[in-house]
Amino acid sequence: MSDDLYKQEILDHYWNPHNAGTLHGATVSAKEVNTSCGDSVVMDLIITNDRVSDVRFQGQGCAISQASTSMLTDKIKGMDAAQAKNLSEKDILEMLGITVGPARMKCATLGLMTLKKALNDRVPDSSRQVLDANNRTAAATSRT
């Protein structure tokens, strides 16, 4: 674990986030907001055969929340949905490789919270087709 919260890898992800944007045809989406600071992440995922086949995110916020989400999207691409859903705060800290104090834990885990929200709300494959874009938008905004 590095003591440097702002090591180069974090800054690189903040400046050039991986998997940025929205996903056309996303099967699940969620938005999570850190109410204490206004940071937000919207995550779109395509789950095919219970696997995360693609993921994109849009966000606003501090370097820690945005870099952590960017790294998380790299990590979960191709992962079993069940495995992704079970990721823990400890997994996030290991992924970041930095020591995060209690004041910044909410920043570090904003992406994880968004992911969990999206996957817990996941619609079974069989009824996925009926989920249109409007529903997704409504679902994402109503959960803020």
Place this chain on the structure above:
Amino acid sequence: MHTAASIRSQFPILKRKINNNPLAYLDNAATTQKPQSVVKAITDFYTQYNANVHRGMHALSEQASTAYEDGRERIARFFGATPEEFIFTRGTSDSINIVARMLEPRLKPNDEILATQMEHHSNLVPWQQLVKRTGAVLKILPITDEGRWDMDALERILSGNTKIVAVNHCSNVLGTINPVAAMVRAAHQAGALVVVDGAQSSAHLPLNLRSLDVDFYAVSSHKMYGPTGMGGFYGKHEILELLEPVSFGGDMIRSVEAFDATWNDLPWKFEPGTPHIAGAIGWAAAVDWMQSVGWDTLEAQERELTQYALDTLKQVPGITIHGPNTAVNRLGVISMTMDGVHPHDIATLLDREGVAVRSGTHCAMPLMTRLGIPATARASFACYNIKKEVDQLAKALQTAWKMFHPTVTVQVPAKNLWQR
């Protein structure tokens, strides 16, 4: 004569090192540090004469009661009020909630309550809830781009329907000192009562609430060198007499029968239960301490530092200061944003250099929306802060800027070029 050094020597906490740097405590709008005399007054109470107040027939209770009520008297006089008009509570938020409940029976549907765009949630949400319960209507006074009340809009919004005007004296985000006296005149002309959130003003402005003519004024002990969990509100005597208590219990009672009760005199009528005795004693020690330093010193010190900070921080690359540009009618509460660096990251990077600031929405989300920003990093001063700490802040901000903009070369201002 008090110097910065003699003031600082009374706050041992200021000698601490944080992350191998001297602590620059610039989070005073959140809470101030406490001088030794306040800590001693609280310790003395608990070690020498701790007992419950009122009605005790033994020596300790008499001493505690005397110290508690004597404390109230000193605090009330400090604000230009009488002890009967000064109700103890847990703080500013608690005070405003209680006042809203006290005024509730007087409100009718379609009565109007006016707050402003720069209110702390504590002086907005209690009124939002009150209008939901009563059918009254909440209106919001906009602010100007400089972060001051839009007094032109006031004329349009204030009417015979306005019953309560709830405003802060000083913004906890922008540092604006608001023209409360003018607001009181306009509101009273319209027949409205004025409730003022004085959380930010009480440590920084000499107040005479009677001559300011406000109807209610809420304050917190911990933002003016006293202990947390303690505060109060001033209410005009004649208004307090008319209003009913909103919470009930011991101490606020005159007599109780099986199915009814009558109330104690002011101020106890509004204070049920065993009070925060140590809090009142500590707070009284804090106002004593402020008076021993004197308003001339307190005000001059802070005004000079605020102007110095505004001038210094403007030089930091990428910085935007939100709120009035000069120290005129402005407290040393300085909210900043930096291009490309989130306020949380600023605060974390400053903490590494020993500089304590606050980042976030500062319990003023509607104001963040008005400013079009998600959050700010806020430095706020008290009488013990010095220019060296402002320099430490500016230097740490520059370090933050460089970390987030490693490839940008900053142009050296011409002024500095000639100073080499």
